[in-house]
Amino acid sequence: MTVSTLAPPLDPGLKRALVSVLGDDAVITDPDALIVYETDGLTAHRVRPRAVLLPADTNEVAVAVKLLADVGVPFVPRGAGTGLSGGAIALEGAVVLSLARMTSILEIDEANQRARVQPGVTNLRLSAATRPFGLYYAPDPSSQSVCTIGGNVAENAGGPHCLKYGTTLNHILGVRVVLPDGTTVDLEGSGGASYDLLGLFVGSEGTFGTVTEITTRLLPLPEKVETLLAQFDTIDGATTAVSAIIARGLLPAALEMVDREATIAVESSVYAAGLSTEAAASLVIEFDGPAAGLDEDAERAAAICREMGASDVRRARDDNERQRLWYARKKAFGAMGRLAPDLLVQDAVVPRSRLPDVLASVYAIGHAHGLRLCNVFHAGDGNLHPVIPFDRRDEDSVRRVRLASREIVQACVDAGGTITGEHGVGLDKQEQMPLIFSDTEMRLMCDVRRVFNPRGLANPAKVLPVRTCREWIGPATRRAVADTGDDE
Amino acid sequence: MIDRLIELIGEDAVSRGEFAAFHIHGRRPAAVVSPWTIEQAAAVLRVCSENRWIVEPAGGGTWLDWGRPPGKVDVLLSAERLAGVTDYQPADLTVTVAAGTPLHEIAETVSADRQTLGLDPAVRPGATIGAVISHASAGPLRLSMGTPRDQVLGVQIVTGDGRVVNLGGRVVKNVAGYDLVRLVVGSRGTLGFITRAHLRLRPEPEEGVTALYHADSAEPLLELAAGPVTRVWPAAVELVSPATANGIGREARWTLAVRCRGNGAFVAEATRRLGGLLPSVNPEVLDQAEENRFWDGLGNLEARAAVEVGFGSLPSRLGLLIRSGEERIRNGDVGEPWHMAAHVGNGILRMWLVDPISRERTERLYGLIDQARSELQADGGSVITPRIDSIPDSTFDPFGHPGPVFDLMNGIKSAFDPAGVLSPGRFTV
Numbered sequence: 001m002t003v004s005t006l007a008p009p010l011d012p013g014l015k016r017a018l019v020s021v022l023g024d025d026a027v028i029t030d031p032d033a034l035i036v037y038e039t040d041g042l043t044a045h046r047v048r049p050r051a052v053l054l055p056a057d058t059n060e061v062a063v064a065v066k067l068l069a070d071v072g073v074p075f076v077p078r079g080a081g082t083g084l085s086g087g088a089i090a091l092e093g094a095v096v097l098s099l100a101r102m103t104s105i106l107e108i109d110e111a112n113q114r115a116r117v118q119p120g121v122t123n124l125r126l127s128a129a130t131r132p133f134g135l136y137y138a139p140d141p142s143s144q145s146v147c148t149i150g151g152n153v154a155e156n157a158g159g160p161h162c163l164k165y166g167t168t169l170n171h172i173l174g175v176r177v178v179l180p181d182g183t184t185v186d187l188e189g190s191g192g193a194s195y196d197l198l199g200l201f202v203g204s205e206g207t208f209g210t211v212t213e214i215t216t217r218l219l220p221l222p223e224k225v226e227t228l229l230a231q232f233d234t235i236d237g238a239t240t241a242v243s244a245i246i247a248r249g250l251l252p253a254a255l256e257m258v259d260r261e262a263t264i265a266v267e268s269s270v271y272a273a274g275l276s277t278e279a280a281a282s283l284v285i286e287f288d289g290p291a292a293g294l295d296e297d298a299e300r301a302a303a304i305c306r307e308m309g310a311s312d313v314r315r316a317r318d319d320n321e322r323q324r325l326w327y328a329r330k331k332a333f334g335a336m337g338r339l340a341p342d343l344l345v346q347d348a349v350v351p352r353s354r355l356p357d358v359l360a361s362v363y364a365i366g367h368a369h370g371l372r373l374c375n376v377f378h379a380g381d382g383n384l385h386p387v388i389p390f391d392r393r394d395e396d397s398v399r400r401v402r403l404a405s406r407e408i409v410q411a412c413v414d415a416g417g418t419i420t421g422e423h424g425v426g427l428d429k430q431e432q433m434p435l436i437f438s439d440t441e442m443r444l445m446c447d448v449r450r451v452f453n454p455r456g457l458a459n460p461a462k463v464l465p466v467r468t469c470r471e472w473i474g475p476a477t478r479r480a481v482a483d484t485g486d487d488e
Numbered sequence: 489m490i491d492r493l494i495e496l497i498g499e500d501a502v503s504r505g506e507f508a509a510f511h512i513h514g515r516r517p518a519a520v521v522s523p524w525t526i527e528q529a530a531a532v533l534r535v536c537s538e539n540r541w542i543v544e545p546a547g548g549g550t551w552l553d554w555g556r557p558p559g560k561v562d563v564l565l566s567a568e569r570l571a572g573v574t575d576y577q578p579a580d581l582t583v584t585v586a587a588g589t590p591l592h593e594i595a596e597t598v599s600a601d602r603q604t605l606g607l608d609p610a611v612r613p614g615a616t617i618g619a620v621i622s623h624a625s626a627g628p629l630r631l632s633m634g635t636p637r638d639q640v641l642g643v644q645i646v647t648g649d650g651r652v653v654n655l656g657g658r659v660v661k662n663v664a665g666y667d668l669v670r671l672v673v674g675s676r677g678t679l680g681f682i683t684r685a686h687l688r689l690r691p692e693p694e695e696g697v698t699a700l701y702h703a704d705s706a707e708p709l710l711e712l713a714a715g716p717v718t719r720v721w722p723a724a725v726e727l728v729s730p731a732t733a734n735g736i737g738r739e740a741r742w743t744l745a746v747r748c749r750g751n752g753a754f755v756a757e758a759t760r761r762l763g764g765l766l767p768s769v770n771p772e773v774l775d776q777a778e779e780n781r782f783w784d785g786l787g788n789l790e791a792r793a794a795v796e797v798g799f800g801s802l803p804s805r806l807g808l809l810i811r812s813g814e815e816r817i818r819n820g821d822v823g824e825p826w827h828m829a830a831h832v833g834n835g836i837l838r839m840w841l842v843d844p845i846s847r848e849r850t851e852r853l854y855g856l857i858d859q860a861r862s863e864l865q866a867d868g869g870s871v872i873t874p875r876i877d878s879i880p881d882s883t884f885d886p887f888g889h890p891g892p893v894f895d896l897m898n899g900i901k902s903a904f905d906p907a908g909v910l911s912p913g914r915f916t917v
Binding site for chain 2: 109111112113155156158162166167169170183185186187189190191192193194195196197198199200202203204220243244246247249250251289290291292293295296297349350351352353378381382383416417418419420421422423424425429433436437438440441442444445447448449450451452463464
């Protein structure tokens with residue numbers, strides 16, 4: 001874990017130039033005012049940035065980035081700072097390029113079902129603004145009331161409804177980007193004259209440049225939503241039901257699992273929904289879309305749950321009840337957070353059919369390290385979120401949490417999964433990249449990053465293990481090495 | 489070259505190009521290489537890069553007439569022997585396939601478990617999944633199911649200089665590292681030779697219905713599509729011209745085909761709603777067998793295109809696109825009959841000719857396309873020619889210029905293919 005340090009202050013000449021472009025109140029250098037930018041959702045790491053810039057539009061971003069590039073000062077684009085992988089933490093003397101003032105919804109195009117927004121618009125606000133047109137923005141990360149569309153693009157954010165609707169990638173139609181040298185480009189998908197640079201940019205975690213305008217798809221609001229909650233006596237019963245629902249041709253909008261430990265935490269909070277705290281696991285299952293046929297799908301899912309041994313299956317009768325059933329899922333992290341001063345939320349993915357054995361391993365790992373561990377996750381996607389409450393002042397508990405966390409990721413990788421499904425690599429998982437990628441693969445990623453970010457000024461020391469790119473040698477040199485049969 | 493390749497991977501994987509069934513804009517490759525293994529493919533690309541031998545990747549050989557004509561082709565690198573569904577887990581809703589697997593074979597394998605790839609591109613018989621990924625090809629179902637961009641979870645490729653890299657993974661959510669998979673999808677073979685893919689599947693809808701609405705012009709049907717049709721939760725909405733409707737055995741009028749898919753209760757309700765969309769019009773309602781004939785017929789007709797032009801724009805601008813397209817063809821003397829079909833909700837219009845046209849007409853067509861492109865590009869639209877005859881020494885550009893991202897594309901191309909041996913000059917980089 002990183003200790004807060006003070007980076008050298010900005011060069012006065014650079015500061016004057018930035019102030020003259022952005023205005024006095026858009027260049028923050030007062031050390032006390034910088035404290036809130038020390039960290040993001042991954043609070044274990046803290047680094048105070050040299051300065052925070054608050055540009056108002058694409059042009060201001062471009063000019064500011066150019067000024068920084070001219071003197072070789074790195075920068076970190078930042079949305080709401082809710083990321084869970086440390087991606088928005090300013091390393092290597094970087095300044096923070098906050099997009100918090102770029103909050104305009106520039107256009108809602110009802111006829112073409114799309115919106116054009118600045119990156120600082122929050123996820124939920126976009127859906128609220130488009131609701132009067134019968135439209136909404138589908139990706140719904142848990143932090144949607146505060147997280148921004150720009151941050152969602154940087155992280156390729158997911159959410160409970162990815163199962164049916166996909167992630168941010170599937171909902172972005174175009175972006176305007178200021179590259180790390182200050183030039184502005186519009187990126188599109190493939191189909192025309194370009195590679196899918198848009199698809200590449202989404203999820204690049206601020207290391208390819210700064211997104212300043214985003215065109216999103218909008219979807220028609222569902223006519224109806226059906227929500228079920230099924231409780232099971234065994235974890236296996238719940239995971240088998242998940243597989244069966246998928247295998248039998250149902251496609252719920254969301255298929256979420258909450259284990260007993262988490263249910264106990266929620267039920268002893270103000271969000272208690274009257275669930276049994278004896279059950280080993282609960283599934284929240286939601287169907288949405290056209291009203292016709294929804295009832296049949298919900299009934300079939302309920303029947304499958306009963307067949308797999310569910311002790312209790314409830315179906316929400318109205319919006320109120322629907323919200324209560326969702327409390328079990330949505331309030332679980334918060335409720336767990338009250339059990340200890342710190343909370344580690346792990347994020348890894350496995351093929352859905354491997355959920356039963358991987359979950360068993362996760363519990364065993366927690367047990368072996370004497371940790372209280374719960375699971376609240378996107379079961380339909382195989383996207384696990386083991387949650388471990390701990391106290392960061394207790395060194396031994398920190399050590400055990402780290403060990404357990406690493407072993408959990410390894411178990412997911414061994415099952416054919418991946419190290420992160422929606423939180424990103426950031427600063428947190430760089431060292432785990434070699435678990436799933438070879439040196440050759442990481443070097444190719446590094447080569448591609450260099451195309452966008454040749455001097456490493458955009459969000460330095462993130463995503464790829466630092467040594468991969470530090471020791472990086474250009475393609476020409478690599479060919480010479482390959483010729484000697486001494487690659488890697 | 490042939491001797492070196494035979495020495496490298498054996499006689500049974502290398503044949504001389506002069507006898508090849510394949511040609512690329514009339515040009516035969518010097519050698520056709522069909523590796524048995526990924527390691528062999530990597531070895532071949534390594535020596536090709538060392539010697540600057542130009543490589544054209546291929547699957548079923550159904551798509552070689554894309555892009556600019558090659559200056560030369562030394563090696564046609566075929567994925568035909570890298571074929572087969574290698575791992576299918578119905579409970580995961582994912583499938584892993586070798587790149588040379590024909591699309592229909594994957595469809596058949598997964599349909600046994602009532603699952604589907606959700607891809608219905610217009611492809612010629614034998615087209616492989618590798619080609620569909622390379623060309624990011626999708627059909628009318630893209631409205632509800634997406635395109636290869638949404639379906640491809642991971643790919644294994646061999647880069648131009650013979651590095652075997654696994655990009656993405658087999659799980660449905662994955663944000664580990666940079667998403668280089670997206671670069672490969674739609675890169676038309678210029679970044680690597682695809683050897684394997686992990687694909688997302690969807691449940692096959694239980695039932696389906698398609699309603700056909702007819703009119704004497706496109707406009708009223710586009711209005712119908714933009715308004716009432718959006719309220720029936722369509723899986724596909726396709727507008728076809730009279731010539732195209734006629735070509736698939738329907739009445740020769742402008743036709744809007746609206747397809748709904750889902751469980752029995754949904755399709756029953758959709759059928760009822762489709763019948764009442766327009767008070768004055770009684771649509772033709774096709775049952776499942778009939779609708780399959782309609783959609784397959786449309787795909788097969790488009791797959792027979794000798795010349796095809798694709799337009800991309802905002803859905804609300806389709807009417808304009810169609811009008812100007814019709815006018816240009818009418819006055820342009822560029823052959824007939826031109827077929828037209830539009831993915832209405834996606835703003836994509838395709839126009840195609842089944843029979844090849846003379847060189848003079850092709851030259852005139854180039855002119856029309858350049859004109860349309862300069863008009864459309866100003867509004868952020870695009871014009872490409874997925875298939876078109878080439879004319880030696882012509883400066884015609886089948887895809888148009890990518891604009892300010894050109895340098896980024898070139899940088900990416902050199903990262904994947906440093907020696908520039910994979911289909912150089914055929915795409916935009």
